[in-house]
Amino acid sequence: MSKLEKFEVDSLVIGGGVSGVAIARELCTRYESVFLIERNNQIAQETSSRNSEVIHAGMYYDQDSLKSKLCLKGKELLYDYLKERKIEFNRCGKYILSSTDQESETLNGIYENGLECGVDDLMYDSSLESKYPFLAFKEAIFSPSTGIFDSHSFIHSLSRDFESEGGNVILGNEILDINESIRGFEILVEDKKTKNQFLVITKILVNSAGLNAVHIANLINEENIYKEEFVKGEYYIYQGKERLDNLIYPTPTENSLGLHATIDLGKGIRFGPSAYVVDAIDYSLSVDQKSFFLKSVQSYWPGIREQDLTPGYSGIRPKLQGEKDFVVDSGSMNNSQYVNVLGYASPGLTSSLALAIEVSNRIEVGLS
């Protein structure tokens, strides 16, 4: 290792998804030389481009959780940013439906939890039946501050901000190993094209490696206690004639907010994501899951037939076993600071600008 070329930087962010790019942009306002390393040849090629692109309002999460705090703050920051940068969004609102008495109780729990968390614009709505007569439900609540947005343009805009502040994005390079030294963390990096290896030495290290974040956390600290769980979600595209102006969600399940109907900015409709645990990262759609998928959609939209759905895409939620919340795990070693962003599944897009501030504050407190 000693013969490798070495580079010293102030801070290094691992991963060029929405969390890494937002964090790097924030760090750049506080530190001199900030580097972001991404193993793919472009940013946002993994979970950050395989999701629903929904701006969540924040009524589902436990009041004192990090998800609740970051989603509520992140939603406001995100809407402001999109407006300022003229990035396309639609504050279209969403309905959450119950289809049994038990689900109505859960729905009421979401309404009450929303109020406690500060989501004070939720309302019970009885106009849905005339608006969308093809839907079947018992009760519905409406969330006006939920929206959709062009997440791709958003992430690229954050990356441009980062680079124009002097930040450096290094693509096509993979972090292979991490060791501690008195000068900081020594990060072994490989250029995936040339196979050249080099060392980056940094006093500040942020691990926002998405589905690989637990592995990287283990490299930083062998005593890391977190275990990953991958929960896959598939999408199918609706080919029928009905149109929606709002998002339609069923009552949430344990692993997800429910297999919903999402409109895109062009008013196309897609259904998803489903939720099932997988061992490996494989984005192909499972034939075995399709009938369950169809049944879930039919629970609130009974007229949907198999031929109305064509295969879309899938994403994989980077969850932690036994943990519902996001985990921002920070600490110091030999006067160097690290932060691991773990379990960063939904509402990670919505929360990203607030997460960036949270991570940056943790580093500042750790260094002081």
Ligand SMILES: Cc1cc2nc3c(=O)[nH]c(=O)nc-3n(C[C@H](O)[C@H](O)[C@H](O)COP(=O)(O)OP(=O)(O)OC[C@H]3O[C@@H](n4cnc5c(N)ncnc54)[C@H](O)[C@@H]3O)c2cc1C
């Ligand atoms: C099905 C689904 C639907 C969702 N819907 C929504 C939604 O509607 N609204 C919402 O707010 N959130 C949603 N989310 C959550 C959101 O998409 C994620 O929270 C967010 O995209 C995670 O971003 P990330 O940057 O942490 O991870 P990623 O986007 O996965 O980025 C991590 C990056 O790290 C890189 N990396 C990993 N290891 C290394 C290494 N060793 N060296 C270099 N680079 C490395 C990877 O290549 C990757 O680019 C959804 C998620 C899923 C799965």
